[in-house]
Amino acid sequence: MKNALLRLAYKVYSLKWRITRPIMLGVRIILIHEEQVVLVRHSYQEQWYFPGGLVNRGETMAQAAMREAWEEVGAVFTREPELLGIYLSSFERKSDHIAVFYTDAFTLQQPTDRWEIAERGTFALQRLPVDLSPGCKRRMADYLAGNGPYMGKW
Numbered sequence: 001m002k003n004a005l006l007r008l009a010y011k012v013y014s015l016k017w018r019i020t021r022p023i024m025l026g027v028r029i030i031l032i033h034e035e036q037v038v039l040v041r042h043s044y045q046e047q048w049y050f051p052g053g054l055v056n057r058g059e060t061m062a063q064a065a066m067r068e069a070w071e072e073v074g075a076v077f078t079r080e081p082e083l084l085g086i087y088l089s090s091f092e093r094k095s096d097h098i099a100v101f102y103t104d105a106f107t108l109q110q111p112t113d114r115w116e117i118a119e120r121g122t123f124a125l126q127r128l129p130v131d132l133s134p135g136c137k138r139r140m141a142d143y144l145a146g147n148g149p150y151m152g153k154w
Contacts, residue, residue: 007044023095027065028052028136030084030102030143031075033122037140038108039132040072041119047133048121050100051075061099073120074111077103084143085150089135098154100139 028050031038039048051072055064062080069075081103089096111117123129128140135154142150 024097025055025061026052026096026098027055027061027068028098028100028139029065029069029075029081030100030139031069031073031106032102032104032125032143033106033108035125036122037125037128038073038075038120038122039129039136040117041121042116043118044116047131048123048129048136049133050136050139052098062101065099065101069106070111071113072111072117074109075106076109078105078107079103081105084139084148085152087135087139087150087152087154089154096154100142102143 029052030050038051040051041048051069052065053068053072055061056067059067062083065081066075066077069077081101084100084102087098087100089098111120121129125140125144128137132140138154142148
């Protein structure tokens with residue numbers, strides 16, 4: 001029942017985005033530990049994603065990435081993450097600017113999220129899930145290639 005309500009709310013927001021076409025600032029973070037990446041599946045979406053979300057008023061992008069990782073997977077950082085790149089997504093008719101960070105300097109504890117994240121998982125860098133979101137697949141390719149920071153389309 002909870003997932004059905006969240007999916008409905010997501011569809012309502014999607015309709016709002018189609019009408020208002022907002023400019024949004026979001027973050028994602030690639031968490032790497034021992035050649036594995038930490039991913040999440042939202043209760044209202046089908047694919048795997050990097051932890052992340054919107055930047056709150058008064059937060060830096062790095063602070064937002066660390067907060068989202070704490071809430072969604074329980075990541076506690078030993079140093080600030082590094083910037084992989086800044087990308088533009090026009091999916092759902094939004095102008096969504098996404099800063100992607102990466103780090104291997106973290107430990108995992110109990111996450112604080114109780115409703116948004118349906119599943120958390122770790123996957124080998126060379127054996128990512130088939131249903132990883134296309135944008136996250138492209139960002140993993142950027143991460144593995146090195147030489148960032150990158151700029152471009154999500």
